[in-house]
Amino acid sequence: MGYQHIKVPAEGEKITVNADLSLNVPDRPIIPFIEGDGIGIDITPVMINVVNAAIEKAYAGSKKISWMEIYTGEKAAEMYDGDWFPAETLDAIKEYAVAIKGPLTTPVGGGFRSLNVALRQELDLYVCQRPVRWFEGVPSPVKEPGKTNMVIFRENSEDIYAGIEWQAGSAEADKLINYLQEEMGVSKIRFPQNCGIGIKPVSEEGTKRLVRKAIQYTIDQDLPSLTIVHKGNIMKFTEGAFKNWGYQLAMEEFGGELLDGGPWVKLKNPNTGKEIIVKDVIADAMLQQVLLRPDEYSVIATLNLNGDYLSDALAAQVGGIGIAPGANLSDNVALFEATHGTAPKYTGQDKVNPGSLILSAEMMLRHLGWNEAADLIINGMNGAIQAKTVTYDFERLMEGATLLKCSEFGDAIIKHM
Ligand SMILES: NC(=O)C1=CN([C@@H]2O[C@H](COP(=O)(O)OP(=O)(O)OC[C@H]3O[C@@H](n4cnc5c(N)ncnc54)[C@H](OP(=O)(O)O)[C@@H]3O)[C@@H](O)[C@H]2O)C=CC1
Numbered sequence: 456m457g458y459q460h461i462k463v464p465a466e467g468e469k470i471t472v473n474a475d476l477s478l479n480v481p482d483r484p485i486i487p488f489i490e491g492d493g494i495g496i497d498i499t500p501v502m503i504n505v506v507n508a509a510i511e512k513a514y515a516g517s518k519k520i521s522w523m524e525i526y527t528g529e530k531a532a533e534m535y536d537g538d539w540f541p542a543e544t545l546d547a548i549k550e551y552a553v554a555i556k557g558p559l560t561t562p563v564g565g566g567f568r569s570l571n572v573a574l575r576q577e578l579d580l581y582v583c584q585r586p587v588r589w590f591e592g593v594p595s596p597v598k599e600p601g602k603t604n605m606v607i608f609r610e611n612s613e614d615i616y617a618g619i620e621w622q623a624g625s626a627e628a629d630k631l632i633n634y635l636q637e638e639m640g641v642s643k644i645r646f647p648q649n650c651g652i653g654i655k656p657v658s659e660e661g662t663k664r665l666v667r668k669a670i671q672y673t674i675d676q677d678l679p680s681l682t683i684v685h686k687g688n689i690m691k692f693t694e695g696a697f698k699n700w701g702y703q704l705a706m707e708e709f710g711g712e713l714l715d716g717g718p719w720v721k722l723k724n725p726n727t728g729k730e731i732i733v734k735d736v737i738a739d740a741m742l743q744q745v746l747l748r749p750d751e752y753s754v755i756a757t758l759n760l761n762g763d764y765l766s767d768a769l770a771a772q773v774g775g776i777g778i779a780p781g782a783n784l785s786d787n788v789a790l791f792e793a794t795h796g797t798a799p800k801y802t803g804q805d806k807v808n809p810g811s812l813i814l815s816a817e818m819m820l821r822h823l824g825w826n827e828a829a830d831l832i833i834n835g836m837n838g839a840i841q842a843k844t845v846t847y848d849f850e851r852l853m854e855g856a857t858l859l860k861c862s863e864f865g866d867a868i869i870k871h872m
Pocket residue numbers: 494557558559560561562571775776777792793794795796797798799807808809810811848
């Protein structure tokens with residue numbers, strides 16, 4: 456495919472996806488990357504350096520990534536005459552099947568909609584997978600951070616988060632409010648004049664495809680439980696339905712049975728014969744559960760907005776969003792990205808922690824089956840942290856630590872591989 460601004464590397468081949476959704480990964484795959492806005496310019500080059508070093512060390516030149524820059528956000532707007540979201544970026548991600556991105560700016564309360572959400576929607580990346588684990592030595596506000604070891608499966612395509620909303624005073628908001636009042640008998644809109652309004656779609660199909668991935672992950676990783684997190688007591692037909700469909704799926708597709716009459720479900724891991732408990736917790740209670748009894752939770756399946764909140768809250772328990780990785784997944788495309796945003800006040804200072812994006816790349820390497828390189832990244836991260844050579848976010852909370860710049864922390868990871 457010919458691109459306008461994307462330069463396809465001369466060397467390298469495409470990753471392709473088989474009918475059974477497994478990947479064919481050449482030894483020199485072309486991997487598209489979006490540098491990202493704000494601190495993207497600091498962390499993305501460091502991530503690339505660390506990944507290249509890990510691959511070189513693991514495979515001594517027999518494998519190598521051909522990086523291909525693609526554009527979204529501020530950099531795209533400059534290159535594509537004000538287009539923040541060029542169509543060829545989407546084409547490239549689809550064509551190359553695996554990509555990684557830095558964070559992108561989203562204006563609050565107006566301006567364009569989130570480019571991050573748009574990427575997930577346009578590519579139907581319906582799973583946002585965010586593992587939360589503690590690295591020994593990382594400073595944490597909790598007493599026993601090692602007890603926090605969870606993987607969030609956040610529904611990534613539906614919910615109030617999808618941005619279907621109209622501004623107060625707009626003709627569209629007035630029309631919808633009028634429709635709700637006149638046609639649907641709604642009398643509970645407290646101040647119908649000058650009232651913004653949003654829509655929260657949650658479907659059976661959207662819920663089940665997310666929960667299916669979460670249960671499969673629980674089975675594949677031999678984990679003890681899956682917790683459905685929802686606010687179904689209040690939003691009965693969206694969040695409550697998410698819970699019900701989740702349990703239903705566990706029973707119908709995974710052979711689950713009610714535990715002590717329900718609603719919890721137990722199912723057998725077909726690989727290990729061990730029991731997996733599928734349970735649910737209401738979202739507000741979950742925020743205190745994860746602090747008070749973190750070791751009772753393992754895999755979490757939740758809706759889009761809950762998952763957004765829970766991701767940052769859980770990340771804080773293990774050291775903060777500076778080391779919180781993630782993946783956005785469809786059945787045939789994977790786009791890896793950090794949990795945090797553009798942290799604009801730190802842009803270009805070579806200061807922030809590149810750990811989140813590096814660990815997102817570590818997930819990407821496992822997705823490719825390049826586990827040896829992924830393991831080296833984990834070794835390097837452990838080594839750098841245990842040597843107390845860390846970026847500002849950890850250094851300010853650690854006794855006797857050495858403050859490193861963003862790029863120096865990347866070098867420290869490479870040194871400790
Ligand atoms: N997927 C994406 O691309 C995302 C984009 N965003 C967008 O990013 C912009 C900024 O959002 P904001 O709410 O400030 O959230 P951010 O996640 O960008 O930053 C919030 C705070 O988290 C800490 N932090 C973030 N990244 C790092 C890092 N790499 N290392 C160390 N500390 C870090 C900093 O804390 P401290 O001040 O304590 O040092 C920072 O001020 C918005 O436009 C938002 O929409 C937000 C989330 C995800």
